[in-house]
Amino acid sequence: MSARAGGTDARALIAASARVREAVPLLIEAAEPGQRVALVGGVVRDLLRGMEAREVDVVVEGDGVAYAKRLAALTGADVRIYAAFGTATIASRPPVDVATARSETYTEPGALPTVVPATLEQDLARRDLTVNAIAAVVAGPDAGALLDPFGGAVDVQAGALRLLRPDAFEEDATRLVRAARYAVRLGATPDPTLVHAAKAACHGGFVTLTGPTRMMDALRLVFEESDPAAVLSFLVEWGVLAAIEPGLAADPAQMQTAWTLLEDEARDADRVALGLGLMTSGLEPTRRTGWLTEGGLDRSTIKSALAAADGAVLAATIAGQSDADVDAACARVPAEGVIAAGGDEATRYLSRLRHMSLGVDGDDVRRVARVEGPEIGRLLIELRRACIDGTVADTRDAQLAWLNDH
Helix, strand or coil: CCCEECHHHHHHHHHCCHHHHHHHHHHHHCCCCCCCEEEECHHHHHHHCCCCCCCEEEEECCCHHHHHHHHHHHHCCCEEEEHHHCEEEECCCCCEEEEECEEEECCCCCCCCEEEECCHHHHHHCCCEHHHCCEEEEECCCCCCEECCCCHHHHHHHCEECECCCCHHHHCCHHHHHHHHHHHHCCCEECHHHHHHHHHHHHCCCHHHCCHHHHHHHHHHHCCCCCHHHHHHHHHHHCHHHHHCCCCCCCHHHHHHHHHHHHHHCCCCCHHHHHHHHHHCCCCHHHHHHHHHHCCCCHHHHHHHHHHHCHHHHHHHHCCCCHHHHHHHHCCCCHHHHHHHCHHHHHHHHHCHHHCCCCCCHHHHHHHHCCCCHHHHHHHHHHHHHHHHCCCCCCHHHHHHHHHHC
16 A cells, blocks of 8 residues: 555545544644644554544644644543643543654664654654554545555554564564554564564663663553453563563463453452562562562552462462451452462452451441450451351341340
8 A cells, every 4th residue: 555545545444433433523623724634553453444443543743732722622621731742632532642743763772762843754654563654644735645654554454563664672672562462452463573573672682771660661551451461472472571570471371360350350450460460470579579669660559469479379378268268368468469369269259258248337346345446356357257157147236246245
């Protein structure tokens, strides 16, 4: 497909999506006379695959922030501006991410790029993957054109994942993680050149040149994918995890089992903490904490990740135990640790035991049992155990009677 395919190509793609079709008139209205505006990235890939777009990514020539403000005014939606990057997010339906067309140069591998305003074509050329370098122009002199200078549309339809240039991973190692995510999300096969470049970047030390917080930010996105185990399989195969931190690993079967349990019984759990914890289970305990901290994670996420890393210890503790013992052990750790432990006992706790509640509270204990301080908590724990064991009925009257006897 040519760099500027026939105008009807983009229009036909847009017409097939009700969500995008409804958004385009406003995208056009927000443009200044002659300003080029284009759909890019995921929205174009979705259109090419015959799927409904979840969000709309837009690149504009000129001032992207000013464009975003005009678009937000037209939609009546809130806008979040990132002036330093020339980008903005509009909380419309669907959400719209706006970026200023730019070109990038890297002074050295792993460094943040020097960015300057550019044309749509230059913006596409700076990207890493051919499937990410396609644009459907909606406003400007060439409105309706499909810009596809690197054959990305053919790759999308063929299920192929190709690099625009072999040094893309050396410039920015976070692209390794993005390539693995796209391979799984698109059901695409990385071509031999990409695989060779990925392994070379890892073995050549380029991953370590990218700061730990940037690599952690990239890894966090893995656990927002529908199949993180498959993404991690690519990262293991290419040597990415070992290059990020020696000892990091991912057992696809273990990860899939944990994700199934999360989806079935614990959707409130922190996916990032669970995934990172499973990955760090092979590290020395002190190094686990160090690596998670260096990545810029908050204390709550680190605590949950460490619990997940120790999932095997919890699994051994609760194996074959009664409901009351399982409840007591699991209640002391974050849910991510229970998920990582897995097995029938963890499933019992997540699906049933943790949702059990008493019909009395601390005030009842103080009033009926006539105790204060730590004794209140001790009696509540003892009463909960008795209810789980079935020696006390699951009614308020029965529990008040138990308190009166104790």
